[in-house]
Amino acid sequence: MESLKQNLKQYPYCDPFSTHIPSREVFPTEASVSAAAALDPEGPVLSILNPFHTHVFRRGTSKLTPLDDSEQPQPLPEISFEDGNMTFIEKIYPSGRSAAYLVEFESTRYFLKVFRDRDLDEEEDPEVEFEVNPEDKGRSMLRFRKEKAAYEALIHSGACDRGVVPKCHGWFTLTREHVLECGRLTQDNHEDPEYEIKEANSRLMEEHGTDAWQYLKHSILDDRRKPKGLLLEYLPHAKVLSQSEENLTVTQIADIAKKALEGLHIVHKSHVLHGTAREENLLVLQDGSIKWVDFGAAKCRTEKFWKYRPTRSRMLHELARGWNMFFVLLEVRQIF
Secondary structure, three states, X not given: XXXXXXXXXXXXXXXXXXXXXXXXXXXXXXXXXXXXHOOOOOOOHHHHHOOOOOOOOHHHHOOOXXXXXXXXXXXXXXXXXXXXXXXXXXXXXXXXXXEEEEEEEOOEEEEEEEEOOOOOOOOOOOOOOOOOOOOOOOOHHHHHHHHHHHHXXXXXXXXXXXXXXXXXXXXXXXXXXXXXXXHHHXXXXXXXXXXHHHHOHHHHHHHHOOEHHHHHOHHHHOOOOXXXXXXXXXXXXOEEHHHXXXXXXXXXXXXXXXXXXXXXXXXHHOOEEOOOOOHHHEEEOOOOOEEEOXXXXXXXXXXXXXXXXXXXXXXXXXXXXXXXXXXXXXXXXXXX
């Protein structure tokens, strides 16, 4: 137990999965689920079995030293696109606070994630300090800044090259033509993209609630509001774990759990706290590999303008929550 405490004190620079823990599984497995069945169902089963649960090691983690200073990564490159050089092929998910599209540039396909410049009721001052509750889905530009900073740190540390997160090729400001292309796909190829702006605003709100096109369209009407885009690696046939778990066996889930937790550790070594390390943000590829996605709520050591920055304790909490998530998936899969 003491060796694990010492190991956790050095997290994320040590390998938390290399320590032998008597009577505990480092990764969620069928054996850990079976062990849970022998415990008091009214008791705190997960806190007992989870080797990274900080409550179990409260004395060992309450006085953790600060993380090492992070080397400032290189800025994410800004890409220059001329109208017509990028082809919008398909909408992937057009609703929500950001939109995603399959695009093609120079015969290569990419995943384009689009963020509106700011909420319509925000101040026009670009220097305003935006620090919101992680549960707040608003402030799309803050999400863009967070995701951009996260990928800068992940590229710098080599996490993208190691395959646990998608590769990010850069960012750019969408032009009017880009936005109209987004609108064309969002409207199921309506002949006139601007028609929705002028005539169908109320219908879109009624049908889609917070549809991303509602925000993108304002960049056409107001030159001060320019949506930003992140150009990411396109992963064909990848499936979100939350949408595919019912078709997975216990053995497959256990294998995904191992890869995902190791991948989350690599993200943490990059001094990045994911912020929403959940099933819906984990992609499973055809070859069985995984990638963590959606860093819109991430926090990085290198960014000074965020109130809450990554700490050892917060990273251990996120790792422990990830372990619990996969344990529950295994438990449910065994029962059903």
